[in-house]
Amino acid sequence: MSDHQRLLLIALRDPFLDSDRVMPPIGVMSLQSFMLSQGVDSVIENDFDLNALEKYQDFTHFGISCMTPQRAQAYEILHAVRARFPGRTVILGGPHVKYYLEDCKKENFDYLVVDDGEWALKAIMEGTAPAERVLRMPVSEAQMNEFPIPYRDPAFLSQYNYTFLGIKATTVLTAKGCPMSCTFCEDARTTVRSYSPAIVEEQILQIKGMGYEGIMFFDDIFTISIKRVRELTNIIGKHHIHFRCFGHAKRMTDEMCQLLAEAGCVETGFGAESGSQKILDITRKRTTVESNMEYVERCNRHGIKVKAFLMLGLPGENHQTITETREFLRFLMSKRFKSRLGREISNDFDMTIFFPYQGTAIRSGLDRGTNEFDLFFVGDAADYAGFYKGKGGSSDTILRTSALSQQELIKAQNELMDEFKKYVSL
Ligand code: B12
Ligand code: SF4
Structure with a gap:
């Protein structure tokens, strides 16, 4: 692995829905456009493959976006990345962290980001995050209005x-x-x-x-x-x-x-x-x-x-x-x-x-x-x-x-x- 910092932003699947390719994951798309605007090398993965982990060899950071019904999947990815790529940074964000923080703390994530992810992810990628596992770095209305609009690459969006x-x-x-x-x-x-x-x-x-x-x-x-x-x-x-x-x-x-x-x-x-x-x-x-x-x-x-x-x-x-x-x-x-x-x-x-x-x-x-x-x-x-x-x-x-x-x-x-x-x- 090189010194180059690379972020994989993971939108989890929803196997319990009739289809999880209807509404796109705006939270992850907002983070993606923000990270790109900050010069971070970041890629969205919306179909994480536990059977082909070699694909993720070059990523230094794994940011998982999670709602409560998806928690088992998020924990499975954490364990797989830990086993295959020791030393990489694994971050959990999204509604599950906000409402189930105590449960999330029991898992071995490097960072748990409560609520808005933009400032926290930027700080993690730049190595300036506070020395705490739980990060709360809110975004104000004025700041939110200065961020780029969500990432809507046609090839990505057309999957939904x-x-x-x-x-x-x-x-x-x-x-x-x-x-x-x-x-x-x-x-x-x-x-x-x-x-x-x-x-x-x-x-x-x-x-x-x-x-x-x-x-x-x-x-x-x-x-x-x-x-x-x-x-x-x-x-x-x-x-x-x-x-x-x-x-x-x-x-x-x-x-x-x-x-x-x-x-x-x-x-x-x-x-x-x-x-x-x-x-x-x-x-x-x-x-x-x-x-x-x-x-x-x-x-x-x-x-x-x-x-x-x-x-x-x-x-x-x-x-x-x-x-x-x-x-x-x-x-x-x-x-x-x-x-x-x-x-x-x-x-x-x-x-x-x-x-x-x-x-x-x-x-x-x-x-x-x-x-x-x-x-x-x-x-x-x-x-x-x-x-x-x-x-x-x-x-x-x-x-x-x-x-x-x-x-x-x-x-x-x-x-x-x-x-x-x-x-x-x-
Ligand atoms: C649109 C939406 C959907 C859509 C699209 C979901 C998607 N893939 O994004 C659909 C219709 C598919 C959906 C389905 C469901 N949803 Co829904 N949904 C919403 C809704 C209305 C908006 C979500 C959104 O895009 N917000 C805007 C973005 C910008 O915010 P965000 O996603 O929270 O992301 C920010 C932060 O959370 C954080 N963040 C997010 N991910 C990450 C990752 C990292 C690494 C970091 C650092 C930070 C971070 O940074 C982001 C930007 O600031 C919310 C309610 C709400 N008002 O938020 C409910 C909500 C998220 N849904 C909820 C629920 C319960 C469901 C369902 C379980 C309903 C069901 N069918 O039974 C399913 C489950 C689907 C699943 N994924 O598990 C709950 C979540 C509860 C929970 N504890 O997880 C919410 C909060 C609604 C509620 N009040 O009950 N949902
Ligand atoms: S508090 Fe009531 S009105 Fe507001 S989003 Fe929830 S259900 Fe809708």
Whole structure:
């Protein structure tokens, strides 16, 4: 091995998803463009081959990006690199480190990077990192806006095939963080940092130039305020693309809907979560079943399709709350409307079962042993990969409520999917 420092940035596979070549790994792509801008010799590997380790002979540093369900893969790569290439630096980053730091510390990584990776990776590569294993080197909103846009090399991006409503699309992030407090979500109450409209525009131009006609803006808070939606739609509207984004029932007004529709929005996803007001209140969703329905009506009136994200197995789930969720689905899936693309279409939904990740208020309550949530473990979460939407829509299920067993939750999920998925337009 030469003295030359070389970084391999590893985006792990997701064998439990229907396909892991749909949405590209924006975290790794952001780090890649930043490292290249800093003069670091860096390469992305999105299909790490444990059976051909000789390919990685020239890399001095291995940076693995990991979500919780991928942790076993990350640890396997660590052990293989340690055995084959002693003395190389192995770094773990991504959401798993942020929320499962104590577990990660048990593994022999050289560095564990909590949250933003840019400054930490730069310091590691330059040999100026603090003499600590756990690095927290946050990026400010101003700094984030000075970084290069994510690495979208056509050969790399073309490995990911994402479409909505038949439109060839890819993803863009307009902001990070979420100010809301949903008790089932790890992103609750995280600092909001927004990209300037100019940076969003730079990415739209890049993506359009590569032949994509659609963009999914996948940040949690695209519709956080009418002011922000005005800023973003002013820019997006100029470029004649179709887009999809996430909305929140509490914030969606007619004016917002109209701005979105006029700028090319054809679909919004939104966390309806449950058809039960009791559950919406317990989880601090800050919406009502009625406002969720109004959200659907509004979007559909403007020709915007709605994909509602619903979960079973939240605190207090029982036969009655499931009946209420069924009612909500009946309402959602009975709608037929003229899409902005001209066709008559219907809405869509996801029906998952809540998995209690560390970092959520519910999981913290369960770990403290308080009985504030009507939820009980039926096994050890550490034994589960931990995904809420796997192959064929299946969910890892680890909880029950006082009224419903784990099997009853799975049965209800399957029944609701069978009853309503057939109405999704193709
Ligand atoms: C887009 C997205 C997806 C996409 C694409 C994922 C991908 N390959 O990137 C898809 C749809 C495939 C997906 C799938 C899932 N996701 Co997801 N996803 C997101 C989402 C909305 C945005 C992620 C993102 O790109 N952020 C922007 C980038 C810039 O940030 P980042 O990725 O965190 O990267 C930064 C830092 O983490 C760090 N970093 C990242 N990697 C590395 C590596 C090194 C070496 C270093 C030093 C630093 C570092 O630096 C980066 C730049 O600053 C987040 C929520 C969110 N708002 O973050 C959830 C989120 C990451 N997903 C989550 C979950 C649970 C899942 C699923 C398990 C859901 C399921 N199906 O059951 C699957 C699992 C897939 C898997 N990989 O295991 C959780 C993660 C929880 C956890 N503990 O890991 C999150 C936080 C959502 C939530 N609140 O529950 N997801
Ligand atoms: S579920 Fe959505 S609105 Fe609620 S905290 Fe998480 S990202 Fe924010």
